Amino acid sequence: MPQPIPPLLLKQNVTLMQKGAYNALLGEAHQYLVTGILMRLGFQVSVITVRAGTYDLIISAFVDIDKSLDKTVLVRAQVRTITRSLKFTGGIRGGVDRIYIPGVKEYKYGPQHNDLIIGVDRDTMDLYFVPNRFITRWGKSVSKNKLQILKNNVEILLHWNDEHLNKLEQSLPK
Numbered sequence: 107m108p109q110p111i112p113p114l115l116l117k118q119n120v121t122l123m124q125k126g127a128y129n130a131l132l133g134e135a136h137q138y139l140v141t142g143i144l145m146r147l148g149f150q151v152s153v154i155t156v157r158a159g160t161y162d163l164i165i166s167a168f169v170d171i172d173k174s175l176d177k178t179v180l181v182r183a184q185v186r187t188i189t190r191s192l193k194f195t196g197g198i199r200g201g202v203d204r205i206y207i208p209g210v211k212e213y214k215y216g217p218q219h220n221d222l223i224i225g226v227d228r229d230t231m232d233l234y235f236v237p238n239r240f241i242t243r244w245g246k247s248v249s250k251n252k253l254q255i256l257k258n259n260v261e262i263l264l265h266w267n268d269e270h271l272n273k274l275e276q277s278l279p280k
Contacts, residue, residue, distance in 0.1 A: 136185050136226040140163065140233065165180070181263070186223055192223065217239070222236065225253070227250065
């Protein structure tokens, strides 16, 4: 049975940092948490140093670990923070000193942007592995309640193939 996360790790913004600056810092922290968790599980992960890109990590996923340890594919992953829903949009940036013009730069992620979106639950630190090919069924975001089958589902990275992903996609709610 998994051990609960220690309460100290679930505390947030104990320094009372300004909200925009804290949210930008939290996004960075989640990228490094995902990197560390995946490396601890045995995956090879590279952090992208260019912050203006459409993905944060490159992960060496297995085509089908049950059949071969040698067949891998590079997966471009975007890490997102989740509260009640996971957003599938880019082009807008949180933080401080930003000027927003709604609808000008915002876009919905597609296969040209990344292969996988990994949502980090802000309150529990659970990971939601959402292959980009799944997001066409939803709008700009989806409730995390509809993503329960993808919650902490590292099997996605162990079986990154059409057969496995198609079967998983069929079990998702609309």
